[in-house]
């Protein structure tokens with residue numbers, strides 16, 4: 349069973365071909381800034397990215413009709429349960445309209461659908477960014493007009509959670525885990541018996557990350573909004589793309605920050621320690637959600653390659669449960685596995701409803 353996986357990011361589209369579980373090849377197609385700037389909306393980029401994918405397939409000597417299914421990363425849809433969703437026209441329209449906001453991942457469903465339609469095979473998305481399995485008690489923020497919203501690295505977190513459960517000789521449905529995805533953005537989630545029952549919104553809650561500010565003091569933020577110092581767009585950029593590590597140190601690259609720290613830069617040390625401190629605090633909160641019944645704490649994402657970062661977090665949370673480090677992300681594999689589970693009849697494809 350040959351599967352094509354498509355993962356659109358802000359500046360690149362990753363594609364990979366899988367023969368069942370085995371990855372045959374992976375390619376990162378980089379999209380120059382001047383090409384992307386020509387589009388008003390991110391979803392308008394789909395034809396441009398689709399052409400780039402078709403060119404790459406040609407270079408690889410692959411024909412679309414050789415694939416059994418095409419699977420894309422799912423984006424910021426309406427809140428929905430985790431799983432593999434069949435992409436239909438409604439889901440594609442929703443991905444264009446972006447009810448949860450503009451994000452490159454919205455292109456996953458659109459591109460998968462249009463490519464799959466050409467050769468009459470199914471298109472899927474797996475565990476999209478807007479997976480929402482939160483319990484009612486987790487939805488209240490403290491202000492009725494500002495409910496908490498679940499936006500996270502669900503795809504990688506759920507894939508890693510399944511893997512850790514398997515290593516424990518159990519299924520995802522049989523374990524309780526706190527999973528922290530530590531990337532450009534940070535998601536920390538409590539997974540109770542196969543459901544992600546609480547997670548910080550990786551865009552605007554929780555720990556600060558290499559490029560995002562995370563939770564901010566709300567009254568001070570309101571004052572800043574009305575200070576006349578920034579436009580709405582500038583402030584959103586400074587919180588979502590130029591916050592966190594970048595705002596303090598002028599780099600999103602944690603390796604660079606660590607180099608500075610190792611060269612006796614006290615500010616770099618303070619900021620790195622503070623980021624780890626905030627992640628540890630969030631892990632503590634998510635452990636309370638699980639009432640302390642935590643089988644494992646899992647650290648994943650790009651930052652989990654850093655021994656300093658995993659060490660700093662571990663020394664604060666190891667009293668809760670053993671810590672497992674799974675560095676990097678396995679989004680392409682997770683997409684392929686999600687499609688495979690459906691193609692093999694192990695799971696039913698879900699439908700995204702109106």
Ligand SMILES: Nc1ncnc2c1ncn2[C@@H]1O[C@H](COP(=O)(O)OP(=O)(O)OP(=O)(O)O)[C@@H](O)[C@H]1O
Pocket residue numbers: 501530531532533534558600601602603604649650651652653654676677
């Ligand atoms: N070996 C490493 N040691 C330390 N930090 C690393 C290492 N490799 C990557 N990073 C850091 O990880 C961060 C990026 O993580 P990752 O690649 O998971 O993010 P992303 O895919 O761009 O974003 P996201 O995970 O939010 O989708 C950067 O700050 C980068 O410097």
Ligand SMILES: CCCC(=O)O
Pocket residue numbers: 477499500501533550551
């Ligand atoms: C909003 C969470 C997903 C991401 O950061 O890409």
